[in-house]
Each structure stands twice: as C-alpha cells, then as structure tokens.
Amino acid sequence: MNLVHWHVFSLFDHYYLFDTPSNSLFQIDRPTYLRLKTEALPEEATSYQDQLVTEFTAETIDEIEDEIKALRESGYLVAADPFLEHPTFELKPELKALCLHLAHDCQLRCTYCFAGGGAFGGDQSLMSPEVGRAALNFLFAASGEKDHLEVDFFGGEPLLNKELMVELVRYGEEKAARLGKQIHFTLTTNTLALNRELLQFLQEHRMGLVLSLDGREQVNDRMRGKGTYRRIVPRIQEVIRDFPDLNYYVRGTYTRYNLDFAADVKHYYDLGFRSISIEPVVCAPDLPYALRDEDLPAIFAEYDRLAEYYWQKYQNGEGFRFFHFNVELEKGPCLPKRILGCGAGFDYLAVTPHGELYPCHQFVGEQDYCLGNVFTGLAAAETRETFCQARLYAKEGCNECWARYYCSGGCHAHAYFANGSILKPNQMACVLMRKRLECALALNAMRLAEESKNAR
Numbered sequence: 001m002n003l004v005h006w007h008v009f010s011l012f013d014h015y016y017l018f019d020t021p022s023n024s025l026f027q028i029d030r031p032t033y034l035r036l037k038t039e040a041l042p043e044e045a046t047s048y049q050d051q052l053v054t055e056f057t058a059e060t061i062d063e064i065e066d067e068i069k070a071l072r073e074s075g076y077l078v079a080a081d082p083f084l085e086h087p088t089f090e091l092k093p094e095l096k097a098l099c100l101h102l103a104h105d106c107q108l109r110c111t112y113c114f115a116g117g118g119a120f121g122g123d124q125s126l127m128s129p130e131v132g133r134a135a136l137n138f139l140f141a142a143s144g145e146k147d148h149l150e151v152d153f154f155g156g157e158p159l160l161n162k163e164l165m166v167e168l169v170r171y172g173e174e175k176a177a178r179l180g181k182q183i184h185f186t187l188t189t190n191t192l193a194l195n196r197e198l199l200q201f202l203q204e205h206r207m208g209l210v211l212s213l214d215g216r217e218q219v220n221d222r223m224r225g226k227g228t229y230r231r232i233v234p235r236i237q238e239v240i241r242d243f244p245d246l247n248y249y250v251r252g253t254y255t256r257y258n259l260d261f262a263a264d265v266k267h268y269y270d271l272g273f274r275s276i277s278i279e280p281v282v283c284a285p286d287l288p289y290a291l292r293d294e295d296l297p298a299i300f301a302e303y304d305r306l307a308e309y310y311w312q313k314y315q316n317g318e319g320f321r322f323f324h325f326n327v328e329l330e331k332g333p334c335l336p337k338r339i340l341g342c343g344a345g346f347d348y349l350a351v352t353p354h355g356e357l358y359p360c361h362q363f364v365g366e367q368d369y370c371l372g373n374v375f376t377g378l379a380a381a382e383t384r385e386t387f388c389q390a391r392l393y394a395k396e397g398c399n400e401c402w403a404r405y406y407c408s409g410g411c412h413a414h415a416y417f418a419n420g421s422i423l424k425p426n427q428m429a430c431v432l433m434r435k436r437l438e439c440a441l442a443l444n445a446m447r448l449a450e451e452s453k454n455a456r
Helices: 030-040 042-055 058-073 129-142 158-179 196-204 217-224 228-242 261-270 293-315 335-340 381-388 412-419 427-455
Strands: 006-011 014-019 024-028 097-101 148-154 182-189 208-212 247-254 275-280 348-351 356-358
Touching: 006 030, 006 427, 014 030, 014 427, 024 030, 024 427, 030 042, 030 058, 097 129, 097 158, 129 148, 129 158, 148 158, 158 182, 158 196, 196 228, 208 228, 217 228, 228 247, 247 261, 261 275, 261 293, 275 427, 293 427, 412 427
Parallel strands: 097 148, 097 348, 148 182, 182 208, 208 247, 247 275
Antiparallel strands: 006 014, 014 024, 348 356
C-alpha cells in the first residue's frame, strides 16, 4: 500500500486523520491512531502495536478494524491518489501579479536580509516613474483574460520612493478601470517612513499592509539594529488605533536566537496586534542564527505552545489571525493553484528599479534568472518554461508527502538557494511547514467542534 495519501497526528491529546486526496480531516480516537500508525511508520509498527494491545481490549481492536475497513470502502485511505495519476492540465501563461521593487535601498541593515541591506548586490537605486508605469503597462498587457490583478510594493524599503508609489496606485487604478479590470496594491514596509497622510492614502485606496517587526525588543534589535523596536512599534500601533479599515499583517522572523518565538507572538498580541505572521529565517546553513536539525524538537514544542495560546484566545472570544494557522478545508485554492503554488516565474514576477524581470523578489540579482525587462517584454523562454513546469508533480519527493496540496512543492527560491535546483525542496522548510499544518488542521477541527456545540 502507498502510504503517502494520508497522515495521522495528535495535538492536545486529540487525534486526527488527514486524507490527502479528499482533503478530509477526521477526529479519531487513540486506538485508531495507534492502529494507523502501524501502517504509517512500518519501522515502528511493533512499538505502536504493543501499545495498542496493552491499552485496549481485543473487542475494541476488532471495532477499529471494522471502522478502518468502512473508511476504505467509502473512498478514504486509498492506495492511489487520482490527482497524481492524471496530473495534466493546461494553464494560460497570463500574468496576475507583480512585485515592484521601488527601492533597492533601506534605512535598516537587518542581519539576515537576503537582499544584502536592500540593494540585492547592486547599486542603491530607486525606480523611476518611466519604469514604474512601464511595469504596470506590461502587467495589463500580459494579463490576458485575468481581471483581478495584484501589485506588491517592495524593496529594500519601498517608502524611500513613496511619491512614485502614490503615482503608480493612481495610474494603475485609472488604467484598470478603463480596461474593465480590478487591481489591488499591497505595501511591505519597515514602517519608518509611514505618516498619517500616507496612511490615509493607503486606507482610501484599500491597500494591504505588511509591517515588519521581529518580536520583543531584544529580539528585534539584535537582528535589525539597536533602537529600531522603539521607532517601529508606535507606528504600527498608530495604524491599528487610527486606521482600523486597513488590512494588515505584522510580520516577523524567528532565528536560532529566538526559538521561543511563541513569546514574540504573545508580545505582539499584548501590543494590540491581531493579524500576525512570524516566519522561519532562510539563510546559509553555516550562519550562527540559521535553524538546524537539532533545533527541530524545540521548534515543534514552540508551535504547540503557540497553538495552545491561539486556542485559549479563541475560546475567550479574543481571537487573532496567525497566518500559518489559517486553513480552509472546504474553501481553499482550486486544484491547479494547489499544484502550481505561488506562481513565481509563471503568473507572478518581480521588477527591479531598472525594469528587469525576475521570477520573484528572492531571485533578484541572480543574473541567470533574469527573464527580460518591462520595456521589451519576456525573454529567456527556456528559463521561464522551467518555472512554468516546476509544478508539484515535478518536485523531488513531493508526490510522497501528505501535505503536498497545501505546500504546492514549496518555495522555488528556498529550494534553489538550499540545493541549487528549484525542483529539490528545502527539507527544513518542508518539515516546518508540515508541523504548522498539523497545528492549523487541529485548530480548525477544534473550532468547528466548538461552533457546532454552541449551535446546539
């Protein structure tokens, strides 16, 4: 039997079965969990079987076998995933989103910055209005039949070029209206150049906002510079207090220096933040703050602590959004999107201040991955085709992973910088993603059970 199509796990003494092809989650009891573990981990089957016969009666074990048989007869716990057997489908190479690098410069010099202080290994340049307008023209021209487009203003620090941002929002919205399309803008910022006039503009234009802060003061300042915490926090609090209609996330990064990152999330909450994301650092493995395999038990325990805190807040009617715990079993992405993933190099591209096109912001500066420019259009057809075909089924080991339709093969850039190939996923990222997904699925089940109980 192929064991990659389902997964059993536990959280808070609750037990779950996730069936991958059907995207179905079942809450199960402990004996069923132990019985399925004997199949899921054949090398440890004897241990789980011993626990099963020691803790439960033969009658209970017989009942479990009947329940598992019934599940299989109903189409779950299948030996073959039909989506893996018939993976062919065609997607139009129409562009949906751009990441506009308004500035290759930044006021901060974060230790872990993959962009090398925001300059991406090049000059500390700002995008010109000519490049900005050409980029939006390119997006509209390459979007084909897509009528919902997205642009993220990025850097470096994009607000070092905020006048251009304002101009491009107006230009993009006016052109979208003429073409019968919609366009949504997002700003990723370190907050240092935010002011009330700009926040009013963001709110009026319904822009999304990603605000960078790395947690508690000592954690943030160690990686981002002494005194930055006290400059950033009041600005984020002003956003939340005075501009409640802005859709925001506060985004942080955890490293080996703060494996207790649940404390950083709690700190965010105490500061009044209710939309939170904290991501594992991605960097060269030999750096002192890089995450290591030996850190995984501590990281897993920390995600459990974070899930417990998240659940406590939910039960008290004081819930918050944590990016990696947002899972929709019934209303998630369509199958093509689950297979294609983020779309980097396919329907999503990054634009440098000079107008060069790259698969995403993390590839900027890797000249072998330059795909053209906004004035002359896409070139490097072979490279772009590599990204178009870098779907879930093409990635090493992904067909054997129970979480494949949520991960979609993982980040191309993380794979490339870890292993030299976009088709060989970063294993540390895979392990962490699976752990976060376990927490998310369990919390989803607990929430649905609570809602059902309250409805009675």
